[in-house]
Amino acid sequence: MDHFDVVLLGAGSASEWIWSHLTGKSIAVIESGRVGGECPYVACIPSKAMLRSAHVRRLVARSFELGATSMPFEFDNGSAAFAVASKRRDRISENRNDSNASRELADAGAKLFRGFGKITGNGTIGILVGGKLANEISYDALIIDTGSSPKIPRVAGLASTPFWTSEEALSSSVLPESLAILGGGAIGCELADIFSAFGCRVYLIEGFEHILPTEDGEIVAVLRNALRGYGVKVVEEAKVSSVSYNGGEFCLEFEGRSTISSEHLIVATGRRPNVDGIGLEALGLRPNPRGIQVDEFCQVLGAENVYAAGDVTAVAPFTHGANYQARVIVDHLMDGRASASYDAIPRVVYTEPPVASVGVISGESSDSNREIVIAWMDLGSTARAVADGETKGLLKLFLDKGSRVLVGATAVGPNVDEMISEVSLAIRAGVSIDVFAQLVHPFPTYSEGFEPPLQRLLL
Structure with missing residues (x-):
């Protein structure tokens, strides 16, 4: 059995920071998906690339108002422009290919194991390929960085429809004529901004009092007015009772509201930490759907020499939050005393x-x-x-x-x-x-x- 000083379960943003900065230790990385996590390929970077295209398109639309042209600008076809923006997005996100990231991992001296990691005991972890145990390695310290997945609400009929999550929405090069977005959080608002800029008819649906439910109501009002100015239909305090899909059209039924129909549906109702199936029970821990609990050093509560970082902790679930936790972990592994404080994370x-x-x-x-x-x-x-x-x-x-x-x-x-x-x-x-x-x-x-x-x- 191969032994490593540190094993990274998951190759997300936090792990990438760790293998790039932790020196003098042997490191193994276990990943069943892309090296680098979702951010570079289907989340942060492609969404910001598309937002840039959308915002430039809106700025160009104001060229006459802002004195940049002598007459109002005439736009090209929105669908064609969306396809071009998608090509730029894919180029920036390396066409969702992790070859460069894998090479950088190897250059840093870490060893990559492709497969699904499952903890088998205190100090050991198995690597499953095709559901079968293909390898097993041991470690002195384990860092869990398994990320999160879209949280799909229990709505009648939804599971049997071909809805999108943000990953499909940020991988498509085809602009739908109409789009319903279920969930008015950060992801939902950004997607509404993107698709509406190219002429798609967008419904942004939020069950709570207002979109961005955790943010200040007066601040949200400014964004709501802007989105409505872009043509987005913002629907708040709306409880979806059922979803159906017939003849290429989604139909959303609500309690006490009119039905909404659209060509596509994006479910953006939050994310859940990836804690199932990774073998936490072997460490005496019970998987918690709200995330792995950690202390101020990002050590997993109730487990020795085990750390966690990123979305799986559900603490500051942002790429910069994950990287911050990674810095704390590296310092701790190098016998430092840095501790995490989340009061000032934007x-x-x-x-x-x-x-x-x-x-x-x-x-x-x-x-x-x-x-x-x-x-x-x-x-x-x-x-x-x-x-x-x-x-x-x-x-x-x-x-x-x-x-x-x-x-x-x-x-x-x-x-x-x-x-x-x-x-x-x-x-x-x-x-x-x-x-x-x-x-x-x-x-x-x-x-x-x-x-x-x-x-x-x-x-």
Whole structure:
């Protein structure tokens, strides 16, 4: 039986960071899918490539308004443009081929085992190919990075229909005439933005009070209005009772609402950690559909020398969150004492306009002894927004009055996906509002929008 210092179960973003930075140890990687996980091939990168094409298309549509052309621009066929955008997407995502990533893994000195990894005991893991045990290796430390999968709701008739998940939606080169998206979270909103830009009739359906249910309602209102301006039919507080597919058309029935019909249906109702079948029971652990619990060093609770990172932990389920956990694990394996803190990890929805948040974004604190003060700014009133012809945007800052340190921020508008890191740093470093408010931003920039609310929070 081959032995390794470290075995990575799954080759996602966290694992890629680990095998690229962990030195002086023998490393094995077990992966049944693509090396690099979903992000480079069917998730983050292809979606951002398509969003770029969609946003440029919308910007070109404003060329006359913004003085770039002497007359309104006449667009080509949306379906043809979508096909071209898809070719660019596939080129950027390496046509969903992991050959380069596999080569980089080998160049880093790690050994790749193709197959499904299943823990067989404390310190051993089997590699299954075609459902049969093909190999077994041992380890000193195990890192679980098995990612997540789409969560499919239990809706009558849905399972028997040819619905898409985000993977199929981001792999297709054919633009449907109409599309229903079940789920108004980050993935659903981004897909609605993409498909509507090319002329597809889109229904964005959310069961909760508003799309992006975990975000601030005032922030969401700005995005909702933008999507509706693009022609997206945003349907909120809608409970789907059944789904059927006949004659090339989906039919969605609702409780107390009119039926929606569309050529295609995307299910984007969240994701679930991949914990089933990987042999957690061999470590004395019971698979939890809410993810593997870890401590501040990303060590799995109840297991010795076992770590977990990425979506499988359901903590900060973003690529940057996974990479952060990977850094903590590498430090710990190298006898460091770095520990994970998730208070300052930002989250972004890359729509037009983007939505970005970090930390506490509510005036109600779970700590009864902490008073939260809120200040806001209309980003559409900044000098840069006026020059750019951007009229919509909102920034809200949340201050712990007692400590005089920001605990959160949320924003919608141009460039907020980049601006949010300024608040992340302030939270992480515990920067006093008295210091933060002295920061001078270049004129004219959107980040100047921080200054008025920061000054108000000084009072």
